[in-house]
Amino acid sequence: MKKYDAIVIGAGHNGLTNAAYLAKAGLDVLVLEMNSYIGGATVSRELHKDWKYTNCSYVCGLLRPEINRDLELPRHGLQVVPYGGGVTFMENGDYYGNFSDHNRQHREMARHSVRDANAYERYGADVTKQTRLIRKFLLRTPPDPASWKMSDIKEMMVLAKTVMDMKTDVNFGDTLKYWTKSVGDFLDEYFESDIIKAHLGGTGIIGTALGVYSPGTAYVLLHHYMGDVDGTAGAWGFTRGGMGAVANALASSFKSFGGEIRTDAKVKQIMVRNGKTTGVALEDGTEFYADIVVSNLEAKRTFLGIMDEKDLPEYVIERAKNFKSRGSSGKVNIALDGLPTFPALPKGTPLMAGDFHFTDSLTRMEKAYDDWKDGNFSRDPYVDTLIPTLTDPTMAPPGKHMMTCFVQYCPPKIQGREWTDADRDAFGQTVIDQVANYSPDFKDLILHAEVRTPREIEAEIGLTEGNIFQGELTFDQLFSNRPFPGYGQYRGPVKGMYMCGSSTHPGGGVMAAPGANAAREILIDLKRNNTVPEGYADD
């Protein structure tokens, strides 16, 4: 059997990014994917005839522009198109509209609270300061704070200098606060209006098994503001053709460097001999050989799933078992026969092109979390709904629409037992009812709906408990602690074994940074020229 230079397990966007950079450096790279399609959670699938479902990740804002450009993804077919607008509907029949025009937004906020409209300026500046600090480290490998290696000390100096450079503008104490406090406390420091707080607060709980008043959720909000679409910081866009276009473009770029992808190739085990990786064995018995094996799988699945415990230090097994990768989200994807109307909104409003929410206070959000703690899906869920077909004409036939609903919260198990199909359908119905509360014609327009609970997400794409970030984005497992202390630099516990998924720094979202960072570390170990770009300097 042919021996490759490197094998990457999992054709998610980070696996493909990692593979592309290794191949670009001249390595002979094989990517193995368990499904018959590539992409992992960046995927577009035709689940209803003529409708493309971007059925896992659904919007694109964090993808690092440096990587997009460096791997020439536009030439390989990737188009990211920003969308404007956004609405939070209120139970009293009113709404808050999130206009992209700054002054229009101010006027809309002032309709709910004059003071909040003004406080938003302070909020915006503070969030920008914090994200600028984080952004600088996205395409860098975190230093190991317990190491005396020169490279770690140097990187600690970079970190220290960045913090020092902030001077009194943002002192590091504030930064620590933002990284550890709850999104509810964070927003309470700026705003008085329930609806404004609710509109902004949702991003603090997306993908996270925590409530708006749980410590650590303020960082999750910052995490969602780290991206930019063409220099508009915090902006989000659709990928033309659905999120699968990200994976397809990465795959095309990878192949242009001579890379090879095999689908329907589920890895059973990473093979280790004498403390070194030798390759991987598939479930069907096929073996592939390489000195470098990179896992794009989540940390639990990597160490507890496809590695033999005998090959691992106790420490790693223990940490992997304790790694927090709790399922808390669901997804409902809907094919629509036409555009649903939302009577609360003015006719023809540009707000329709953005994200819709139906939770108008942090209290309701917290209650939604209470259901999760009790082992139930939220009866009054927080839903992040978008209609990509108002921006992207490729997702449905002309005049028809596709709706994506991301739902918080949805537990990995119902009251401690496995999900049943009936549970799943009840969950789907709850979400549909939530939207229908604000759109009387919505239900009649539904042609097909795909309901995904953590059960489906784990079974189909291998995210443990359906956790969309491959592990929660709480401070205890971020930066050099991601996935666990001592393993924050993409190297596994066995020589030749690496991690490149969202379980590593800087975490989840379709960012491609973990994959790129891992490639850089591998190339350093191989003493090859680095092919991974540095991040754009913030200005």
Next chain:
Amino acid sequence: MSEVSVQQANDRETMLIHTPFHSRSSALNKLNSWENWKGFMVAHEYDDYELEYFAIRSQTGVMDLTPMTKYRITGPDAEAYLNRLVTRDVTKIKVGRVGYTVWCNSDGQVMDDGTIFHLAEDEYRLCSYTHCIDWLMWSAEGFDVEIVDETKQVAALAVQGPTSCSCLMAMGLEGIENLKPFGLTTFPFEGGELMVSRTGFTGDLGYELWVEPALAEALWDQLFAAGKQYLIRPFGLYALDMARKEAGFIQAAVDFVPAEDQVRVGRTRSPFEIGLGWLVDFNKPFFNGRKALLKEKENGSRYRFVMLDIEGNKPANNSFILNKKGKVIGTVTSAGWCPSAKANVAFGQVDAKYGEIGEELITEIYYERELHWTKVLAKSVVVKGPMYDPPRRRATPPAPF
């Protein structure tokens, strides 16, 4: 030569002329943001320039093109005349075809660039940036042609973007999908005639629609009704400028000085010097500027047009271009971030000794953030370009989206 008629009563009253689409475009211009395009009032931005730009790249964008200067050139010598006027071989532009060209003065310096529409036997339309009828008339000495400025007699829309063909098909323009790039065709429309050319200034799939002003509003209404399901929206000149830079199109009076406007010696450029040497055909009969251009071809040019792929994301507007030793060798004429190509592009003029494809130069970029200025010496590689060139631009028939 005078204009054939003054159609709009308001022409004498107002500072800027309203185009025949004004009732429609003004209703959609939420920002009330207009530009002065050769005396016409045309949208700069309707509601969000960024989304307008992305309509061109992902949906369909519509722009009022009426102010484009248009001349009707007819008569038995029309072809010979145009062949004398412009640098490319006009005999190769068959009836039903459009050709991009430049024309020069006798020193071989570019007067303007534009398009020639071969409408029928002995009948052409020349679209230009400049008002150039004076030059057209001087060049017409000895030719049996009639030249009429028909700028106000023709209302025009640019319909650009991946769903543009679907929009036109939905409007009932049968067979439009078979129109090849740079082709033109006509359809009966509301008792008159609608001309459609597969042309544009965006580098994407796109068409331009031409009708008499009386049919303009009907055209707009039918187009927008048919295009609704293909996510049609209007775009202004701001979005156009983003698209054209990404598509590698130079702009008169921005990337070169039209020769007639030159006051200071040496500020004009030849076609070779603005990257349009491919439009000069010495194998055809005599044309304006031929002698000078032939001499330039033998002796070499003074300047070279470069398209630069600049590292980082700071636009290189008004920048100096340096060689690797730090010597100033030229300047940037247009620059900007390319939102679809994810590239930082600049067009520049450099000393002809420099600027081979692949050469690494330096662009001196200044940018301001919160009243703080920063200088960047950005690595800039000369590329062939364009930065964005989707295959759908050339596909016939185009895909539905």
